[in-house]
Amino acid sequence: MTTVRAFLIELGKTLKLLARNRVAFFGLIVLVTLIFLSYIGPLIWPAETKSNLAAIYQGPSWQHPLGTDFQGQDNLRQVIHGGRVILEIAFITGILTTLIAVTLGSLSAFLGGAFDSVMTELINVWLTIPQFPLLAILATMLKVSDVWLLAIILALLDWPGLARQVRAQVLSLKQRDYVEAAITLDLGTPHIIFREIMPNMMSYIAISLIFAMTGAIYQQTGLVFLGLVPLSGANWGVMLSLAYNRGAIYTVDALGNVLAPVGAIALLQLSLVWLARGLEEVFNPRLRTSV
Amino acid sequence: MTPTLSIQNLTIEYAVRRGAVQAVRNISFDIRRGEVLSLIGESGSGKTTFGLGVMRLLPTMARVRQGSLLYRRDAASDALEVLKLNDAALRAFRWKHVAMVFQSALNSFNPVLRISDQFADTAHAHGYLRGNLLAARAAQLFTLVRLDPERVWRAFPHELSGGMRQRVMIALALLLEPQLLILDEPTTALDVLTQRNIIDVLKELRHKLNFALLFISHDLSLAADLADRVATMYAGKLVEIGDVFTIFQSPRHPYTTGLIRAVPTLTSDRKDLTSIPGSPPDLIDLPSGCKFHPRCPLASARCKSEEPELEDAAAGHQVACWNWRAI
Amino acid sequence: MTTTVAPLGVDRTWLARLKRIPLDDLRYLVRSVLKSLFTIWLVTTLIFFVIRLMPGNPVDIFVQDLLLKGLAYEDAQTQAASMLGVRLDRPLHEQYFEFLGNLAQGDLGKSYISRNVPVSQMIVQRLPWSIFSIGTALLISFALGILLGMIVAYKRNSWIDHLLTNLAAAMDALPSYLIAILLILLLCTVFKVIPVTMTRGAVSPGIPPGFSIDFFVDVLQHYALLAFVYILSRTGSWMLTMKSSTMSTLGEDYVTAASARGLSEGRIITAYVGRNASLPLVTRLALSIGFVVGGSVIIESIFVYPGIGLLLSQALYSRDYPVMQGVFLVTTIAVVLSNFVADLLYGWLDPRIRIAGEAK
Numbered sequence: 001m002t003t004v005r006a007f008l009i010e011l012g013k014t015l016k017l018l019a020r021n022r023v024a025f026f027g028l029i030v031l032v033t034l035i036f037l038s039y040i041g042p043l044i045w046p047a048e049t050k051s052n053l054a055a056i057y058q059g060p061s062w063q064h065p066l067g068t069d070f071q072g073q074d075n076l077r078q079v080i081h082g083g084r085v086i087l088e089i090a091f092i093t094g095i096l097t098t099l100i101a102v103t104l105g106s107l108s109a110f111l112g113g114a115f116d117s118v119m120t121e122l123i124n125v126w127l128t129i130p131q132f133p134l135l136a137i138l139a140t141m142l143k144v145s146d147v148w149l150l151a152i153i154l155a156l157l158d159w160p161g162l163a164r165q166v167r168a169q170v171l172s173l174k175q176r177d178y179v180e181a182a183i184t185l186d187l188g189t190p191h192i193i194f195r196e197i198m199p200n201m202m203s204y205i206a207i208s209l210i211f212a213m214t215g216a217i218y219q220q221t222g223l224v225f226l227g228l229v230p231l232s233g234a235n236w237g238v239m240l241s242l243a244y245n246r247g248a249i250y251t252v253d254a255l256g257n258v259l260a261p262v263g264a265i266a267l268l269q270l271s272l273v274w275l276a277r278g279l280e281e282v283f284n285p286r287l288r289t290s291v
Numbered sequence: 292m293t294p295t296l297s298i299q300n301l302t303i304e305y306a307v308r309r310g311a312v313q314a315v316r317n318i319s320f321d322i323r324r325g326e327v328l329s330l331i332g333e334s335g336s337g338k339t340t341f342g343l344g345v346m347r348l349l350p351t352m353a354r355v356r357q358g359s360l361l362y363r364r365d366a367a368s369d370a371l372e373v374l375k376l377n378d379a380a381l382r383a384f385r386w387k388h389v390a391m392v393f394q395s396a397l398n399s400f401n402p403v404l405r406i407s408d409q410f411a412d413t414a415h416a417h418g419y420l421r422g423n424l425l426a427a428r429a430a431q432l433f434t435l436v437r438l439d440p441e442r443v444w445r446a447f448p449h450e451l452s453g454g455m456r457q458r459v460m461i462a463l464a465l466l467l468e469p470q471l472l473i474l475d476e477p478t479t480a481l482d483v484l485t486q487r488n489i490i491d492v493l494k495e496l497r498h499k500l501n502f503a504l505l506f507i508s509h510d511l512s513l514a515a516d517l518a519d520r521v522a523t524m525y526a527g528k529l530v531e532i533g534d535v536f537t538i539f540q541s542p543r544h545p546y547t548t549g550l551i552r553a554v555p556t557l558t559s560d561r562k563d564l565t566s567i568p569g570s571p572p573d574l575i576d577l578p579s580g581c582k583f584h585p586r587c588p589l590a591s592a593r594c595k596s597e598e599p600e601l602e603d604a605a606a607g608h609q610v611a612c613w614n615w616r617a618i
Numbered sequence: 619m620t621t622t623v624a625p626l627g628v629d630r631t632w633l634a635r636l637k638r639i640p641l642d643d644l645r646y647l648v649r650s651v652l653k654s655l656f657t658i659w660l661v662t663t664l665i666f667f668v669i670r671l672m673p674g675n676p677v678d679i680f681v682q683d684l685l686l687k688g689l690a691y692e693d694a695q696t697q698a699a700s701m702l703g704v705r706l707d708r709p710l711h712e713q714y715f716e717f718l719g720n721l722a723q724g725d726l727g728k729s730y731i732s733r734n735v736p737v738s739q740m741i742v743q744r745l746p747w748s749i750f751s752i753g754t755a756l757l758i759s760f761a762l763g764i765l766l767g768m769i770v771a772y773k774r775n776s777w778i779d780h781l782l783t784n785l786a787a788a789m790d791a792l793p794s795y796l797i798a799i800l801l802i803l804l805l806c807t808v809f810k811v812i813p814v815t816m817t818r819g820a821v822s823p824g825i826p827p828g829f830s831i832d833f834f835v836d837v838l839q840h841y842a843l844l845a846f847v848y849i850l851s852r853t854g855s856w857m858l859t860m861k862s863s864t865m866s867t868l869g870e871d872y873v874t875a876a877s878a879r880g881l882s883e884g885r886i887i888t889a890y891v892g893r894n895a896s897l898p899l900v901t902r903l904a905l906s907i908g909f910v911v912g913g914s915v916i917i918e919s920i921f922v923y924p925g926i927g928l929l930l931s932q933a934l935y936s937r938d939y940p941v942m943q944g945v946f947l948v949t950t951i952a953v954v955l956s957n958f959v960a961d962l963l964y965g966w967l968d969p970r971i972r973i974a975g976e977a978k
Contacts, residue, residue: 112928125657128905128957129664130912136934137942138668218793222916226931231767240799244920249803250814260805262796273791346878385880393878396870402970403889405896412889413879447969463879 017282024055024278030271034264038083047081047234048073060256067071067256069239070246075260081234083264086217089151093216096155097162098209102201104159105166106193109174126160135219150229154216162208169204173197203283210276214269221265236261293366294321294344295470295503296389301358303337303344312574314340314353316527319601322471326503327497329514329535329552332524335571338507339394341524342475345505346391347373347381363571387417389523390464391473392457395480399445400448401462406459407444410466417467420430435499436492454485458492465500473505478513490517510555515539523547526572526582529601533608543604543615545587581613589614646965654958661950665943666717672709680730680939726944731936737944740929745911748819748918748925751841752910755848760903762849763856764896768887770857771864771895786854794851795870795916801847802920818922819845844921848914859899867895897968904960905953912949 018024058068066075090175108119128279135283144150156193173179176199198205223229225244239261248254303315314337322328323335330338343349344358362384376384390610393399400409410429414420420428420525430440436458443451443459450460457477465470474493478486490513497504508514522532523544531544542548549567569586572578578585584594593613601609612618684694708716720727726737766786769777788891789797805812815822816839825836867873876890911926918927926945931939 022965036805121653123654123863125660128657128908128950128953130909130946130953132915133912133946133949136930137665137913137946140934140937140942141668142829214791221793222795225916226919226934228934244799249799252807255803255808258799262800266792266796269791269793270788275789277787348874348878382880382882385878387880391875391878393871393875399875401872401894403878403893403968404889412876412881413884416879416881416885439774449970 006043011163014282015192018278021278021282023121023274024282027271027274027276027278030267031275034083034268034271035087037080038087041080042084045077045080048077055251058256059253064256066260067254068256069257070242070248075239075256078234078239079236079260079264081237082239082261083268085147085235086145086220086237086265089154089220090213090216092148092151093154093158093220094209094213096151097158097212098205100155100159101162101208102166102198102205105163106197108163109167109170110189110193110197117164123160123164127164130220132222136223136226136228139223144229146221150214150220150223154219158212158215158219162212165208166201166205169201169217170197173200203279205278207279207283210272214272214276217265217269218271236264240265292324294323295325295363296322297359297361297370298322298345299359299361301341301344302356303340303349303353304356305340305353307352307575310575313527313577314574315344316356318524318527318529320522320529320532322503322505323520324470325497325503326519327506327516327517329506329508329521330524331508331511331514331521333550333571335507336524337447337473337527337574337576338509338524340527342391342473342505342507345373345471345473346385346389347376348391361400362471364388369595383417385415386464386469387467388469389471389473390469391468391475392460392464392477394476397453397456397480400456402448404447405444406446406448406451409428410463410543411470413463413466419467428466429462431561432465434461435496436462437488438462453481454488457481457485458491461489461492461496465496465502468500469502470503471503473507475507476509477506478508478510486513493517511550523550526577527574528582528611530612531610532601533605537605537608542610542616543610545589545614545618546583548618549586581611589617598602643965647962650958650961654954657954657957658951661954662718662721662947663714665946669939669943670713679937721947723856726947727940729933730938731941733932737940740941741926741944741948744924744926744929747923748912748914748927749910751820751844751923751925752848752914752917752927753907755845756852756903756906756910758845759805759849759852760856760899760906764860764892764899765855765856766853767865768892768895771861771868774865782857787855788852789854790858792851793916794847794914795920797851798844798847798917798920801843805843812843816840820924840921840923844917844923848919856899859902860895863898864891864895867891870894893967897964900967901960901964904956904963908953908956909949911952912945937945 018028035204050067051073051116058064060067064074064076069075069078104119108116135153138153142149142153143177144153174183179192179196182196187195221237223238224235225241227241227245229237240258243249243254243261248257298321299319301315301318302313305312305314316337320339330341340349341351344353345353351357355374358374361370362373363370370385371388373381373384400406404412407426407429411421412423414425419425426444426547429444433440433443438455438458440452443455448456461472461477476613478489481489492503494517505519506514516527518535520532520534521538523530523538523546525546531538531547538547539551542551546567553566572582572585580596581587581590581594581598584590585592591614597613599611599613601611604610604615681691681694681698684697685691690907724738726741729735729740730736731739766782770782773779802817806814806817820837820840821827821833822836822840825833829835873886873890876886881890912930914925915927915931917923918925919931922928926949930942930945932938933945
């Protein structure tokens with residue numbers, strides 16, 4: 001119970017600090033709005049199932065604030081329905097990537113020796129493999145239609161960069177007096193990693209998690225755009241891909257049909273980056289005045 | 292004889308969020324031709340700021356509130372107001388007239404350039420020797436600082452030890468024959484034997500080449516060994532200045548006394564060793580009156596309200612303390 | 619250097635030169651070469667087994683496809699084998715060695731779709747376009763990023779710093795294909811500044827390739843928007859890295875010492891700040907140059923630009939596995955090679971690194 005309470009107090013403090021940082025606060029608000037819209041919105045505005053051939057590529061109106069697409073369906077409604085999958089994949093990928101990277105990175109730094117050498121070389125090799133082509137080739141074979149499967153593949157491809165940074169961080173934390181003291185006292189590896197080192201890396205991990213999410217959004221929408229991931233149903237990537245392939249970007253009337261998914265993806269990416277940059281400033285006050 | 296550098300009413304502040312850090316407060320003294328002056332004090336007393344201020348190398352958030360720095364290359368030449376030099380004149384002034392060796396010689400060299408290139412850069416900036424003539428001049432300086440020119444000239448900084456790098460820096464500082472050399476804690480990062488070696492090199496150099504030396508240090512034994520005169524700084528202010536024997540044998544400021552008592556010597560009894568109680572003041576929010584009074588064993592009511600200025604305690608010995616007669 | 623002419627003069631000078639290279643450097647070189655070879659082998663092996671052992675194994679699918687088209691099993695097998703350049707009836711490990719052997723001779727198999735066209739030939743045709751377009755755009759964005767990063771670091775906390783830093787962070791966050799689509803939408807559809815044909819392909823049909831002004835102008839017109847998108851989306855990241863690198867370099871003692879020595883501002887900015895601050899970016903640039911060989915899959919697809927990226931995206935679309943495998947391998951080899959060059963370059967640019975490499 002006490003740890004939960006301590007955690008809540010820390011969370012409260014962080015939120016207070018965030019509220020003072022305009023960029024981060026703005027990012028947080030946009031992000032929360034997008035999440036609400038994607039989860040609550042569909043309950044209020046159910047998806048359209050029929051196409052309306054009389055209303056193809058309409059401009060903004062009271063009935064369709066963002067216009068309509070090539071089937072005459074409302075763009076705003078599609079945006080509301082198309083965020084959930086993207087958010088879920090981004091979040092799961094972010095968590096998995098961070099988990100793998102933090103575990104392997106800190107173990108590598110902590111254990112040293114042969115494990116560290118093998119890990120370092122593995123990461124080096126992994127980073128030279130062209131990630132997106134490999135991802136695309138895998139996607140053609142695996143018929144990725146499942147959120148979890150895609151998230152796992154993304155995480156397996158994305159962890160090495162972060163793992164290398166975590167390793168460097170842990171190596172420098174290991175030099176600190178209190179960690180050296182814990183090592184001398186022989187408090188055990190799990191204790192040292194989870195009690196002494198990790199708490200000092202939480203902010204760093206949180207920020208990395210957000211950046212991992214932006215990476216996942218980039219990759220998944222890219223795959224969808226290339227038509228390699230047959231994710232069923234509404235999705236901003238699918239919307240964009242359809243808008244592009246049906247030639248909507250060359251039709252002035254279809255402006256809303258292109259801008260809606262572009263805006264949605266851009267806002268999501270920007271809100272995450274704003275939040276991450278704000279968090280960096282909050283946790284690392286040296287950046288604030290940046291000497 | 293006219294002094295090499297005459298410092299008058301120099302005041303330097305740093306603008307930070309909380310307010311103004313008063314790093315150097317109204318300091319006036321002369322650095323005489325060819326003398327070694329040791330500037331001593333705890334860390335945070337403004338010594339380094341003073342050194343950087345003389346070179347006008349202060350970071351952008353620092354401001355020189357007032358003062359004057361008059362420099363004369365020799366007795367016959369006109370005085371130069373360092374604080375009024377424009378950018379070009381300042382670049383020409385630096386290193387040619389006043390050179391400085393920094394605290395961390397380890398990082399004072401560009402890691403990707405050879406020592407020879409860094410000498411060439413300096414020479415080129417001042418239209419000095421080049422090519423073989425420069426190499427010959429450098430070899431001469433390396434010999435003076437007891438380095439093997441062959442070993443050092445073509446080396447990268449990281450290939451040299453800390454002590455070697457510091458001596459290369461001293462050689463580089465002397466390249467243009469400056470009249471004043473500022474050494475800012477030049478031996479802090481080095482082991483005791485290397486420290487001793489550097490001090491010996493410096494002693495030898497000042498007899499061979501006639502230049503003034505401002506030796507900034509918190510290490511009193513090194514200061515005593517090298518200096519002709521000693522100046523004590525506390526909370527950005529000069530509190531005592533005099534020749535080395537007077538200062539060490541009959542100091543008149545309780546802070547100087549405290550500093551000397553805090554240093555162990557081979558002959559002194561351990562129980563005589565005392566540290567100064569308390570810690571240096573917050574330079575943003577200074578105490579009233581004499582800035583040392585909260586830590587001073589002799590503090591009186593007057594010390595709390597009025598700040599003493601330097602006054603003559605003897606010929607060539609000045610002290611800023613209301614109660615110096617009592618010491 | 620005229621010494622007595624010996625019968626083995628050439629060999630001797632060569633040997634003498636070799637002997638003059640310090641042993642540490644030689645060891646560093648050998649290690650880098652071995653590491654590169656190992657990586658290439660590992661990636662080759664990985665892609666071989668991925669393509670043959672995955673659940674949706676494309677080799678079997680291809681054979682089944684041919685069977686459905688009415689070919690006999692034997693014929694289907696031989697045809698698939700000839701495309702992949704491997705005899706499918708052999709055990710897997712023999713296929714593997716055959717595959718490696720072919721690869722060593724530069725044989726990447728033949729395309730499933732464009733029958734009997736060697737993959738290597740397709741790649742060689744597309745390569746110049748990617749290297750021209752993405753390559754120059756990369757160099758421009760790198761140079762721009764270095765320049766802006768230093769300006770912003772020198773002028774930190776000024777309005778120009780706030781403006782450029784926020785802009786760079788936003789550009790870095792936006793996927794490049796969003797920028798591409800937005801620009802096409804704005805410039806071609808809404809404001810009609812650029813004709814749509816300029817955003818598709820590398821040259822207009824009907825203009826004969828050659829050293830003519832028409833051809834040259836046409837190529838540049840098709841290149842401009844694609845390059846602009848790439849530069850917009852990549853410069854931000856270079857700039858932000860350069861900014862933080864420059865800021866930490868500015869805090870170094872050797873920069874203060876350089877001003878104390880009276881060096882000119884220009885010399886300090888270039889040789890003292892710029893050179894040290896850009897060191898970490900040089901390795902990243904070398905790596906990125908390797909990735910140029912693979913083109914940019916999504917941007918090239920949007921602009922239908924006939925580079926390697928478009929080749930890959932077409933192969934992905936038609937499930938042309940020999941082409942995918944070929945593009946992937948060529949890209950990886952290019953990345954490994956540029957990584958190797960980066961290693962050497964870094965050792966040359968930063969004299970400290972050789973020692974550090976040995977200490978590890």
